Amino acid sequence: MTLQQMEYIVAVDKYRHFAKAAESCNVSQSTLSSLVQKLEFELDVTIFDRGSHPVKPTAVGEEIISRAQRVLFNAAQVRELVATRKGESVGKVSLGITSTVAPYLLPQMFKYLSAHHPDIQLHVEEARLSAILSQLERGELDVALLATPLHNNELLEIPVYRERLMAYVSPDAPIYHEAALTADRLPVESVWVLREGYCPNHDVFPFCNRVAGRRAIYEAGSVETLIKIVDENGGYAIIPELHVPLLQECQQANVRTFTPPEPTREIAFVVHRNFVRERLLNILADAIKSIIPETMLNQRIKKFPIVL
Structure with a gap:
């Protein structure tokens, strides 16, 4: 059993396809298949059920692959250790x-x-x-x-790192005149939401659990564009703390913090x-x-x- 054979069976398990596994390993499919078969012959077990589509490991094959992954991980750690000691380039x-x-x-x-x-x-x-x-x-x-x-x-x-989340509020919004906002009491109907925004904080922001009544969801995911949307259309949006220094001075006056416990990401x-x-x-x-x-x-x- 060689590290190369272990790499091949792990690749086949990953891609569930011999040709794709061979491509990922930069070898021909015949070479990969031959070495996998040699390993199966050496161990006297069937590692992959070739009759299934896509290819999948047998029960014993899953155990072998799991142990092969650990061996490959440890081998890679040894190579990384040597490279570190020799001061080799990260590349x-x-x-x-x-x-x-x-x-x-x-x-x-x-x-x-x-x-x-x-x-x-x-x-x-x-x-x-x-x-x-x-x-x-x-x-x-x-x-x-x-x-x-x-x-x-x-x-x-x-x-x-962990950063606070803040609200960027239009001067026309009713909550603009509040010095600090309460996260779980934010109005749902006037929020602008990033597609990949801050709704992992679903226990904090009420708009994460409610779609009805919410304003449009901005699909592209740019905080800068979201701020421009608020400037033009009113309402508010949630922005990360590190974005505040990027705002113009007049825009920074529109930023509101939250009362403790402050939402973070x-x-x-x-x-x-x-x-x-x-x-x-x-x-x-x-x-x-x-x-x-x-x-x-x-x-x-x-x-x-x-x-x-």
Whole structure:
């Protein structure tokens, strides 16, 4: 039994298709199939039920694949440890991020990495949450920066910082004259909502549990455009704390905080559970620590390196 054979059976289990698994491993389908069959012959078991469509592992195959995943994870950790000790380049990095997080991190993150880690080749994919999650599960992205929790057992969340949520209120709205708002008493009929906004806080904001009576949902997900909608149409919207410094001075007068307990959102690194590139995560964490106010940083990431 070799690591290569383990990689092949894990790939077949992931894609449930021999041709797609072979493509992901950069080998021919005949090569992959031959080595999988040799492994089955060596162990004297059938790992995959080839009669099913799509292909699926047998009961014993599932157990073998589960253990193979652990072995591959440990092997990858050894390679990562050696690369760290030798000071080797991190190389290419694919980062996923949503538009409700990107404006507050990316500009300065590019600057930090260029100055401190010019060897890193950073490719950023700004996309909708569903697309980013699919890419993480397929291994097409190394890491993502997302609002959590996501409740996805395939992914690991590493909290980085927490920021307050605030209201951007039109001067024409009745709640404009309140110095501080109460989150669970916000009017549903005058809110403008991002498609991928802040409704993980469903216990806090009443409009998350009610569709009827709510204003239009903005599908694209840009906070900047949402603010312009409020400016032109009235009502209010929920915005992250880090967006406030980006507002014009006259717009900042329209921002309202909430009475305690203030609603917040957590931003975390999200990686596949088989991810092993600790060094990369710590470099990205250092970049974020140079950007985000210390008071907002997760206490653990502030004091300790990330260990997978």
